[in-house]
């Protein structure tokens with residue numbers, strides 16, 4: 001990284017727009033080191049509006065300044081996703097879709113995330129969180145220090161996304177740990193590809209071992225979803241003359257355990273035709289989506305929704321395990337919440353601030369990428385067509401000039417309304433912003449709150465880890481490098 005900085009300092013040109021080069025050396029570094037190099041580099045130029053960064057032969061421009069980020073996220077010419085979203089192989093899904101497809105589909109899919117729809121999901125969130133607490137309760141005393149709470153939270157959040165996608169109850173979703181592992185591995189492989197410019201070229205990538213591993217893990221994850229999707233599609237197809245829930249009930253289909261795929265799906269349960277599930281919404285919009293599009297959208301919801309929610313819930317628990325005084329304050333608030341529903345969750349103001357502060361310091365999506373469709377003017381700079389623009393949320397959320405000298409400390413009161421009013425609206429962007437922001441943001445907040453309330457009412461969490469000692473790497477999502485098993489005690 002010395003080479004990197006020396007190079008950066010020698011480049012002539014306006015100071016507001018430095019060029020940073022990355023040599024082959026940086027690509028050889030560990031993922032943790034690479035993330036730190038980029039983070040330090042951006043922090044060094046944090047008062048610069050933009051930073052150009054070469055990764056191998058590819059030029060990226062980091063947009064650092066909130067007012068310029070706002071311009072990018074609101075520009076019609078920056079609605080296209082950057083080239084690396086293609087690596088997800090979900091081209092028709094909302095996250096990666098080309099602008100032309102995206103415009104209509106986003107309009108249709110907004111309906112699936114309306115507040116009344118999400119309200120109907122809360123019972124699924126509660127059931128799934130209760131399952132999680134039941135697993136925690138079974139933990140034996142001697143295991144107390146060894147809880148991999150992330151794994152349990154991941155199971156719960158995957159259950160939520162699957163149940164709400166397919167219109168089934170949380171208790172009817174069954175999957176093996178193999179599925180979680182497969183998704184985790186897939187994310188690692190795709191992230192690794194993003195960091196290795198030579199692998200941007202598909203023919204070269206196909207010669208690598210990771211390509212075959214990717215295929216294997218993809219097959220594993222799609223097997224389960226494909227089965228359920230096919231059955232559901234047939235069941236609620238407009239050509240299928242089903243009109244009542246009872247006639248649907250006669251069409252239950254059983255899928256038995258498949259050892260090889262590591263999946264246990266006991267059955268595909270009933271649905272009613274006015275179910276709010278994502279798949280029902282799409283199939284019922286007669287003609288709006290073809291099979292491939294439905295497939296990619298559902299997979300995208302699972303991919304975009306499950307790990308982000310799990311990570312953010314886990315990060316919040318970890319921060320509360322480190323800051324036990326704040327955990328007590330959360331406990332006092334949640335212990336009397338009564339039945340969990342949107343109204344009772346909306347009253348948890350302190351928990352809301354704690355989650356937002358966790359999203360600031362540890363945003364589960366650390367970097368957002370866009371591509372310019374035409375030449376655009378951002379600030380006073382012309383940016384040509386076809387350039388990848390990056391917004392480094394992790395860094396934006398820790399800028400001292402925005403968040404103060406204590407930017408690296410956990411302080412939920414930054415999100416008191418009077419403090420929020422002091423900052424630029426685009427200083428805090430865990431769900432991105434503008435037309436192409438996260439469609440699942442309301443869903444995510446209720447899912448996270450439900451899990452946290454259910455856990456923290458019954459358990460106390462603690463750890464010996466110190467916040468300042470944590471180091472990070474950016475897969476597509478943010479990861480902590482340390483072993484983060486935390487201690488959990490019944491209250």
Ligand code: HEM
Pocket residue numbers: 094095096106161300301302304305306308309312363364365367368369429430431432435436437438439440441443444
């Ligand atoms: C804490 C949880 C979550 C976080 C932090 C998060 C964050 C984000 C961010 C930053 C984006 C913009 C990505 C970009 O522009 O590259 C995004 C997009 C998206 N998210 Fe989320 N997300 C979360 C949960 C969810 C959930 C639960 C779902 C669905 C069930 C979801 C579905 C999507 C979809 C479909 C998009 C693409 C939207 C579009 O391009 O129109 N997300 N999310």
